[in-house]
Amino acid sequence: MFDKELFLELQVYIEKHLKLQILQTFESLSFQKSEELQNIEIEDFIKIKRQPTFNQTLFRYIDKKGASDADVYKRAGIDRRHFSKIRSNLEYKPGKNTVITLALALELTKKETDKLLSSAGYSLSNSDTFDLVIQFCLEKKIYDFYDINQALDYFSLNPLI
DSSP states (O other), rough: OHHHHHHHHHHHHHHHHHHHHHHHHHTTTTOOOOOOTTTTTTHHHHHHOOOOOOOHHHHHHHHHHOOHHHHHHHHHHOOHHHHHHHHOTTOOOOOOHHHHHHHHHTTTOOHHHHHHHTTOOOOOOOOOOOHHHHHHHTTTTOOHHHHHHHHHHHOOOOOOO
16 A cells, blocks of 8 residues: 555655644644633533543444444454453543554544544644654555554554554
């Protein structure tokens, strides 16, 4: 899947996003508190802001895709016991790579992957080459782990699985 042209496109993508991240960091320094949030008590704030847990988000995507649990954890390279822990423990927080492999196994979009990562307390950074490779693959709909690991290896990064 990855040929010389696609590697060059990936390289340009990463360089562009790294520069954008620097600009966005400077722009965010001018952050101001909203008047609405200043008057809200912490309990109300939590009720308003709370999003679904990782467990809820993951299994909603699995149902939406019509996939079986076994198909998902096998494709993601996750042990059955580990996946069972994810299913049975509502508060379980897997590692970032585990969340990414699950997103790729489900062939989620970039937006869906961001939502899944966020539900586990993670995000894809525009200042990290590993994360940019993953973002590139998501945007190009490259879900094959061999191809993704080949792209990571091109930048001398550890494989996903």
